[in-house]
Amino acid sequence: MSTSPEMHDRHSERDTLDQLLSAVRSGQSRVLVIRGEAGVGKSVLLDYLARNASGCRVARASGHEYETELAYAGLHQLGARLLDLRDRLPDPQRDALMAAFGLSTAPAPDRFVVSLGVLGLLSAAAEERPLLWVIDDAQWLDKASVLTLAFVARRLLAESVGLVFAVREPSNLRELAGLPELALGGLGDSDARALLDSALPGRVDELVRDRIVAEARGNPLALLELPRGLPPTELAGGFGLLDTTPMANRIEQSFLRRLDVLPAATRRLLLVAAAEPVGDVSLLWRAAGRLGLDAGSAAPAQAEGLIDLRGRVRFRHPLVRSAIYRTATLPERERAHQALADATDPYVDPDRRAWHRAHATTMPDEDIALELELSAGRAAHRGGVAAAAAFLQRSTELTPDPAERGRRALTAAKATFDSGAPEEAHKLLALARLCPLDDRQNAQLTHMRAQIVYALRRGSDAPPLLLAAARRLAPLDSEAGREAYLEAMEAAIFAGRLNEGGPGEVATAVRDAPPAGRSPRPIDQLLDGLATRFTQGYVAGVAPLRDALTAFGRDRGDENALMRWVSLPWLVAGDLWDDETWHELATQAVRRARDAGALVALPLALGHRAFVHVHAGEFAAAASLTEEADAITEATGNAPAKFAALVLSVWRGVESTARPFADWGLQNVVGRGEGRGIGGYGYATAVLYNGLGQYDLALTFARSACEYDDLGICGFALVELIEAAVRSGAHEEAVAAFRRIEERTNASGTDWALGVQAWAAALLHAGEAAESRYREAIERLGRTRVAVHLARAHLVYGEWLRRENRRTDAREHLEAAYEMFSRAGAAAFADRARRELLAAGATARRRTVETQIMLTPQEGQIARLARDGLSNPEIGAQLFISPRTVQYHLGKVFAKLEITSRGQLGRVPQSRF
Known part of the structure; x- marks a missing residue:
């Protein structure tokens, strides 16, 4: 196949893309991020990829600099045609997708459930035909789309799916960091000269050629465009100093020189096209008609190859669009946006109409501000929190009434904070402070400032701010105030010894604050129990905290509140040595997080459950959960939970x-x-x-x-x-x-607590007093879930018996300890037991790794779920992977375990999992 002039060189890059296509056609998933400066050839490589993707279903999308506020706009370009497969998805994922695309009135979806739905759609589509998604200018995708695609990219494995992103550098798009990359540099000198020669008419002075090649630094678009801006005298032999401005700016300037010679009507039409990122040709002509422009206005630009109006509006390069828009005067931009707003149906596309109206003025306008606020509500309903925040910020800017501006600034700050931009939220709070606020709004402002500090740095500066906010909020809103007190308590607990006042200061304030209502919520009981714990001591806190844990265990009310406070109840259960509640709360938290698709809370819940598994001596299960937590935090970009x-x-x-x-x-x-x-x-x-x-x-x-x-x-x-x-x-x-x-x-008073007490007491005693306590420890701990502590009780008892020269009795307990520690994988304690066994006259041998191949943590988890009767879609929904990926792992499980079906998993020893 012959290559266009733009494809000079790029042999290794094309090989990379060919290999990607080959892998996708063979049933494997591939992800690639192509990075490079503007004009270096990313789009040309994407064209090559799509052109050669025979046998694949190809969907393309392109981010637009002026569309980042519109939630799921990029995803809609890619996935709308796959929605006919939605009935193959679990109900929560299907409902989330329909809400995200604005096709249902379901509650606002969690963005991670949307991501799982997209993953499911890709998997379903790939069963019919290999699928390739190509995304150009990903740095300009809307936030909701890029987060979804980044998540999906990290969860693909055994599907016939390719995801290829092109990102302009420099870029602050962190969501794609860590994915496989192809860094695209400039062409070599010989290829650069060949490409330049193909673009230059007639003979060119060698000094000029050298200058252009040097300035372009191998950038193909620069090689094609920079000479177009040089006058004939320059091409004939003049030369000057090398331009040191950024390459993108120089290419833009080259395009501008070509735009300057176009008729005024043509430039106005191009500006309207640049201001409308959707590429809807009919909308462009409707807006152009309102400005008195006709089809003839486009002809000069089309003749220059700057724009293509066949089917969709396409510019020669995004730099053409940006050059047109950035160099237009503010009144010119406002007229273009107003024409587009007037041409947009307010019933079919109210959000885009509001967006254009907002860009058509710099003066306060309550009507537009209200439209934007309504658009923000619709964006939030679709799960586009970042889009809602953008609409609310602009709504605030256009609000004429100071009091209403303050209210909207607070609302915008909350949405901006929820979207993961605490610094921007802080700026909006500063704006709100300049407006007249009532007492409740001032309290909300104080509370939000404290929450931002806690989010940015969970250190010693957050607890006093949250405490001050709680004191201010509680008299005005009792429930919100008590939640703020609990936030302050949590912050003080995590700040620990680095916080001067500690939880005791918060606890004292809680005791002096208004009490909960007649029907206290579980979080109210938890707050009061912690206040007692840190003012009156551990003993006084046991009863109220136990009641709070019972309330959390039986509550089936506000799932969001229960997920928000997943850690504190679990920490309390461990503090009370209540292994049953400790186990139940962790299990419940994981289940709720999985069911809700709450991937922010899930890694924390998985960590709690893994901690429980460790104490139960189930190290393989714990490793599987920590591996899953790591994979989720990597996919979501959240802080890892490593304890x-x-x-x-x-x-x-x-x-x-x-x-x-x-x-x-x-x-x-x-x-x-x-x-x-x-x-x-x-x-x-x-x-x-x-x-x-x-x-x-x-x-x-x-x-x-x-x-x-x-x-x-x-x-x-x-x-x-x-x-x-x-x-x-x-x-x-x-x-x-x-x-x-x-x-x-x-x-x-639990068996865990009294068993540990008996074990500790035995270490401090001698003779019959020690032995009775050792036996009590083993008896009590044997009734609990904390197997590693039972093993340690056997170990210390066996050590004591050996020192008492009761070798036969010692070997019984040392062998029990050695077996339990070895089975769990506690190598150091097992070796300690082995050494004692040798000293007691036994012939214990070090355990070696079994000859059979062991499962990875994820394979073990999938095997356990399959053994318990879950289907591939059910396993995939639990582990946030596709059913095809589940089947891929099960194939490896069957091979390693030397079995052929799921029904045989029940006969495999638990130790293999």
């Missing part, structure tokens, strides 16, 4: 991997100002060194953890401190720590 992975690492007990991970975790939390993480780091590292038998180090880290009463950590760390202190000869320190834990565990 469960850290705890899993230290319980596995490989110092060379666990210690660097722990050190990284400490630096990370200190950098964010999360003092609670310091306690978590101390606890985790103490576990590591107790397992390794390096008790002096374990004692140092446990001391650090126990210096502050971190909710859900301090109690666990006290256990580590007692063992480390006893083994290090720090008897008095161990006794002091035991008194602290005895008070807590007596108040809790």
